[in-house]
Amino acid sequence: MNYRDYNDNELISYIKENNEEANNIIFEKYRPLIIGASQKMFNYCKNSGLELNDLIQEGMLGLNQAINSFDTTRDITFYTYAKTCIERKIVSLVVASRRLKHKILNESISLEVYNDSEEIVSLDKLLGDNSYNPENIIFDMEKNNELIDQIEKNLTSFEQQVFELKINNFNYNEIAEILDKDSKSIDNALQRIKTKIKNELNLKK
Numbered sequence: 003m004n005y006r007d008y009n010d011n012e013l014i015s016y017i018k019e020n021n022e023e024a025n026n027i028i029f030e031k032y033r034p035l036i037i038g039a040s041q042k043m044f045n046y047c048k049n050s051g052l053e054l055n056d057l058i059q060e061g062m063l064g065l066n067q068a069i070n071s072f073d074t075t076r077d078i079t080f081y082t083y084a085k086t087c088i089e090r091k092i093v094s095l096v097v098a099s100r101r102l103k104h105k106i107l108n109e110s111i112s113l114e115v116y117n118d119s120e121e122i123v124s125l126d127k128l129l130g131d132n133s134y135n136p137e138n139i140i141f142d143m144e145k146n147n148e149l150i151d152q153i154e155k156n157l158t159s160f161e162q163q164v165f166e167l168k169i170n171n172f173n174y175n176e177i178a179e180i181l182d183k184d185s186k187s188i189d190n191a192l193q194r195i196k197t198k199i200k201n202e203l204n205l206k207k
Contacts, residue, residue: 015074032065041054065084068083089180150169156198157195164195
């Protein structure tokens with residue numbers, strides 16, 4: 003039986019029946035995609051301590067995740083689903099390597115605010131004072147992970163990627179290149195994200 007003659011959905015079905023050959027074929031088939039995504043992201047790994055092989059291994063985990071969670075009844079190809087899972091895993095690894103403790107939300111997303119004394123105001127104080135514009139908020143990443151998690155729950159998968167990259171100091175062009183989108187798509191996504199952040203903060207008043 004030559005499993006190379008089967009399409010992705012059929013191979014997935016065999017893999018879920020613990021067919022080792024079908025599993026090897028899928029990983030061999032998608033290896034070039036994983037390597038390509040890893041090489042692209044490796045450009046953003048300077049001084050991160052990551053090696054290219056680290057990204058490739060993370061991409062492999064993304065593919066495995068796609069295999070285990072793919073729903074063949076959904077109106078989406080496995081290629082599209084796998085590509086998303088692979089890229090998200092690799093991007094998340096690179097973002098994690100660049101993330102610094104106590105790093106504030108990037109100023110270019112327009113979420114900073116200072117009080118009348120030109121001092122940065124804490125999130126807790128801002129949330130308790132309606133005189134501040136909720137769009138202009140700065141907060142400590144470590145103390146407010148719960149809020150960030152809540153915000154991300156209200157974002158689409160694409161918006162989550164844009165948000166994660168943006169708050170970790172990737173610029174528009176970098177985000178567009180990483181996610182294979184044009185700058186306008188990134189800008190539109192950021193505008194939607196800011197609106198959702200405003201709504202989330204307003205709910206906490």
